[in-house]
Amino acid sequence: MPDTILVTGGAGFIGSNLVRYILAERDEHVINLDGLTYAGNLESLADVQGHPRYEFLHADICKPEQYTEAIGRADSVLHLAAESHVDRSIHDPSAFLNTNVIGTQMLLDSWRRKENPGRFVYVSTDEVYGDLPLEPKSLKFTESTPLTPNSPYAVSKTGGDMLARAYHHTYGINTCITRCSNNFGPYQFPEKVIPLFVNNLIEGKQVPLYGDGSNVRDWLHVLDHAEAICRVLDAGKPGEAYNIGGNNERSNLELTRMLIDLCGREESSIKPVEDRLGHDRRYAIDASKIKNELGWEPTRSAWPGALEATVQWYKDNRAWCDHVRSGEYRRFHAQNYGTAT
Template identity: 60%
Template sequence: MHLLITGGAGFIGTNFIRFVRRNRPGWKVTNLDVLSYSGNLENLRDLESDPRYTFVKGDICDAATVGPLVEKADGVIHMAAESHVDRSILDSRPFVVSNTLGTQTMLDACRRARRGDKPWPGRMVYVSTDEVYGSLPLERPEIRFREDMPLEPNSPYASSKAGGDLLVRAYFHTFGQNVVTTRCSNNFGPYQFPEKVIPLFVTNLLEGKQVPLYGDGKNVRDWIHVDDHAEAVLTVLERGQAGEVYNIGGNNERSNLELTHTILKLMGKGTESIRYVQDRLGHDRRYAIDGSKIERELGWKPTRSSWPEALEATIDWYRTNTEWWNRVKSGQYREYYDKQYGSR
């Protein structure tokens, strides 16, 4: 098996490639990444000497780059994207370009690719997000996102990802293409860019700073360990049904306030470390995943996402890898952090 992974130098891509290395050691992996601000080659430095691993710097929107790479691969995991909601509020254009147009370019590359005189025999898994469903009410905890719910994305990020979901659906119906979509909840784990809430809070506390908590802190997310996500995507690649959508969740719903208090407790800090800041514009209240379809049809459920153990292990990773996040958080990003989250 030769897998083409897009966005492999980002948080989930890095962990996914490492997961494939550990669990499918014979597979070849090509990582196509444009190395935007969140792509970091340092994450996979130790794989560079591995003859079964190849890195290609390139843009998923560039058909001339993508086409030959798809043709050489047996399958594609498409996860390259602009991924941060706050940035999509500041400027949504790169999101539409990479997330929607980039997905269209990937789909066309798969459609046009040939193996000899036959169509390309591979499958593309599109790694989408639960945010495409919109927001659930806090008052109705029994409701969770199901795959047959309408897409009601609220942020420019979620809308640009939903554009990808709709194109994947259209390419299945129009061309009978072998495509599958996954919609996962909030990931946590090593190598996450420290603009996202868990690494931002943990590294701020390690720097002796406060943590900026949005609004009243009651927004709820379902937290999944990135290795659970990786295993689920691999399961969908190998056993999923073409044209289907599979939700992936951690069975781990927490409010931001609960998340913050747990991090503070695990790091020996008090509530004086919390700084309440103005809420994110259009902040979705609650995301919650009904993961029964993937469990029923493919026999997969999360096993690595239980708290506080998985969260504690993640905090330990950032504690141990200070150099990694110091480099990421310093220099060109400092200005962004200070503007977005304040410098305290």
């Protein structure tokens, strides 16, 4: 019997890519536990529906009674379910604290109460570290950088991150934490910058660029992230955190200009908009620990090639994008899984 991995948030952007990666590259059985919020989209996994090692469980991490049975069968957990959009957290933080902190605590409690709980990987974010100045470039987040989150989203992820650490320290649970930079790739909800801008550009619309566009992010391909999570699952040291990054720092303006170029549009497509409240200036990851200790390095993230392939995916998958934007993907859930979301 293959081991069973419980993946939470498997209907989201990273989760759906991770589920597909595990089914293609590994031999475990996967239970995809997802509450199907607006960000959960099972059309992203339509190609693995019916796969003999895949099952879907419609459950909310804040309602443990909905997943007790799955916890009992799982050998390990990859916990990705979260409210993930910074702008939404600025508008209303409550769902973020509920799912990302309380939900994580409930999931951890369910895990620690089972017999011989195995590895539990908490998928955190580089945003727990706060931000960095634009210069010097050599300054990067390491795993010992103090956690000083700036947005309600980042605070809620820090709460989950610290709980995962504390459950190792207090209860001896076999937790690991991953702190990753910005992901790009297929199946990302079109409220996030890359799919939003590509969709607008394809349709000849302008793209809303925050402030002067000088904010810097480190971009990693989602399948590199999936591989790194699995490396931590297999070989991470209990109680440890691992940074994951792409060595691929770009300003938002540089990213926007590349997308404009790849979509054959003009600089006039840029529409400057008022900056995000408390907008973090720069994130940069020192990922030498995961490289030195677990032998992981990104292999799919180099630009312009990887960005070009991502833009091409959004050009080639107009139906997927249109179904998300029209809400059609919810009908897919009802038809295929009998869920009313």
